[in-house]
Amino acid sequence: ANRPKLGPSPFSVPADLPKLPEVPGTDPTRCVLDSFRISIAKTIADALEPLTIEQVYQGVDYGKKGEDFTVALPRFRLPGKVDELAKKVLDKFQPDDWIESVTHDRAFLHFKCRTTTLNRLILDQIHALTYDTESKKPEYGSNDLGEGKRVIIEYSSPNIAKSFHVGHLRSTIIGAFLANLYKACGWDVLSLNYLGDWGTQFGLIAVGFEKYGSQQALEENAIKHLLEIYVKVNADAEKDPKVREDAAAWFKRMEDGDEEALKNWRVWRELSIKKYEEEYARLNIHFDEYTGESKVGAQTMDAALKKLQEMGLIEEDNGALRVNLEKYKLGKAVVRKRDGTSIYLTRDIGGAIERYEKYKFDKMIYVVASQQDLHLAQFFKVLELMGYDWAKNLEHVNYGLVLGMSTRKGTVVFLDQIIREAASVMHDQMRKNEEKYSAIEDPEQTALEIGITGVKIQDMAAKRINNYTFNWDRMLSFEGDTGPYLQYAHVRLSSIERKNPELLPLPAPSQLNLATLVEPQAREIVFLLGTYPDVVKTALKTHEPSGIVTFAFRLSHAISSAWETVIVKGEQDREKAKARMALYLSARDVLGAALRLLSIKPLERM
Ligand code: ARG
Incomplete structure (x- = not known):
């Protein structure tokens, strides 16, 4: 999903206005308020040597109500009284087509932009960047901060055969926003939906499907039918421990790659994705790739565990393996169950390694509820301990709970x-x-x-x-x-x-x-x-x-x-x-x- 660079801006600052120096990190062709700020910075730097325009620029802030821009003089740590410094600026100030006036109030200088220039430049810039861009798309608000960089944004990530809860809804909404935002800032964005499509619950569903499954119901609405089965078989398992044993045995066969055991699961997954895609489309949201816990390679996870063992980070607990992160106040976390099957944490470790190998991202963002803060901190830490330099480029974007969502039904x-x-x-x-x-x-x-x-x-x-x-x-x-x-x-x-x-x-x-x-x-x-x-x-x-x-x-x-x-x-x-x-x-x-x-x-x- 390589993105073309942002084309040249169709807007340039008109030549009839007073010339301004260039300041690194600014781009008046896409944000013309930069020019007004540069003009203010120049005025102050000229008056208060040895300040540079770049230094002052950092201190030009939006003003409070009724003021355009405000500069707090103490931040420059200049010798002398604030009032004297302010007076120097006021004496030197000449109104021009950028800045109309400056006033002094205690430690602050307030600047007012020339209204006619504002009207003309801002409306012109918006028009040019909306209708005259090379990309033929509206670009006002866009920038090239992320040019040449790739970000993976993982969001939504519901669990097949379980309910789609508000936590997933928030991840979907916030993640889609972030994907748009990074694109608008010039990043090459890859959006991933990491489905919960693996784990013992699929053993349960397989067992339940034999009893409650219907091909027709599945085709009509896979998501709905699988959840129905899941609910019923869970109830069965409550009463009869044998159901859970059968399910575990079934999932073990899936983990071992037994084609027979995988056949139905594949269909469930595919039909569920189809349904999800339709629903996301109604929300005006799409994913570049549907991946999932099932896609994480066993070899990657085995190699990772081996490495962790060699590093002395793994301890045995009753046949299970766990990583000890107590030194980092992140507790102990199981990475392999007694029966040898993988778990959520292991899959996230392996998944991140594979994504880096495949995409060489500059940043990877996980949009996941804050209930999973510990889980994310754990696997980020494990990857860091394993010596992966890119682990520092993993970011957890978290969010709070939604309470009381129900429908009239x-x-x-x-x-x-x-x-x-x-x-x-x-x-x-x-x-x-x-x-x-x-x-x-x-x-x-x-x-x-x-x-x-x-x-x-x-x-x-x-x-x-x-x-x-x-x-x-x-x-x-x-x-x-x-x-x-x-x-x-x-x-x-x-x-x-x-x-x-x-x-x-x-x-x-x-x-x-x-x-x-x-x-x-x-x-x-x-x-x-x-x-x-x-x-x-x-x-x-x-x-x-x-x-x-x-x-x-x-x-x-x-x-x-x-x-x-x-x-x-x-x-x-x-x-x-x-x-x-x-x-x-x-x-x-x-x-x-x-x-x-x-x-x-x-x-x-x-
Ligand atoms: N499927 C998980 C859940 O519903 C969310 C996955 C979050 N992403 C991750 N890489 N762990 O809780």
């Missing part, structure tokens, strides 16, 4: 129950407004998309590690910070073109008189739009989708505050009306980009 066990419930609750919600409802073209599909948006936004709205309570009514309401609210904001922005056909075709922003955008509400939107490339970079550092969600809400709120004053329809001055329309269309494009990054399909109508 009961407990959730399948992914498609979640999807269907989201669609149907949303559908009911929409039907409450008869008038609006009748105007919707395809209410079923629309309800599905908005419902899924609600689920995803609720999941990504807060820091990953927080637990949250699943609440259908709250997440699917059009009021408050919800998925439906964001879709509504996007739809409203999309309606502007339909409602103002007399202004179309709208020329590119560079051909418009954007100086007419003078309202503070308009400025707020423009500035926010300009921050989007930074929001993406921050998300890459934190692996937090909430940064993108927060941005989408801030933008939507700013738009709704502008809606009444910064009007398009009814504005007599055509120049003004067009500039405003360009502003809203840029907002639509950026909100759309943010939603797509979150794996959500932005809607044009509802």
